[in-house]
Amino acid sequence: MRDEKHEGTGWHADTDDLRAYAHGELQAPRLWSVDTHLVACATCRDALAEVGDPLAMHIGWERLDAELDAPRPGAVEGLLMRIGVADHTARLLAATPVLRTSWLGAVxxxxxxxxxxxxTSDSPALFLALAPLLPLAGVALSYGPALDPTHELAVVAPLHGFRLLMTRTVAVLVASLGLNGLATLAIPGYGLRALAWLLPALALTATGLALTARLGPVLAPALVSGGWVALLVVAKATANGMLAPFTGLGQGAAAAIAVIAAVVLHRVRDRFDASPAHAPFTDFAHRSTS
Known part of the structure; x- marks a missing residue:
């Protein structure tokens, strides 16, 4: 760099650097310095025009424009990349609707x-009934043309539909189960009974995902949620103490359902890939617009 002072930048780029820049031969970190300097220095831009051919200069400015226009990762995306998540996966996760502040605040x-x-009621029944529905609702709101504003981008992304499904599901489960876990810590007087929501939550989510392959991303979780509410109503009407889904037998049944649903989901995973991959989503979109 030349020692000559400049009112706006304090220095000028060296002629040799400008020539190398014009021919695409200037290496980092000097390349970055010249790139940044040329934005603010008309004198060096004129000098660049003299030492380089117009085509090479045009290509250089296109490269600079592309760098300036490149999207900057947000806070969530940046955090995910810092902990080792691949940049394309981090972007998909950051675009998940239910990982935004509004959803997390509502939960x-x-x-x-x-x-x-x-x-106030001295009973954890309402909490235990509601907590399993939150992960199911979060997963349901992460997919489908009617619910996900980034659905079209996800469909054309070079990523298997089932992998996208699982990536977002894991992210939603981590967020939802984490928040449920924090809420559980606020009711320590009930011991392990306060954790009785966990297995039903996994069972409902896995069942909703398995049914999504055939019923679509709206009807499937709606039916599963309705079935859960109906089960609780019947259990409450016949209960003498703890509701049946939260007893030892009910927890065993929930674990069995979660395993069966996970096996079924794995068997129908091909329905989420390529054209058949997004069939549950594209079929639903077709029905909703016809």
């Missing part, structure tokens, strides 16, 4: 209200 509010009800 926290609902959990706070249900935890408060435990202290």
């Amino acid at each position: 926290l509010l609902v959990l706070a209200m249900t935890v408060a009800s435990v202290y």
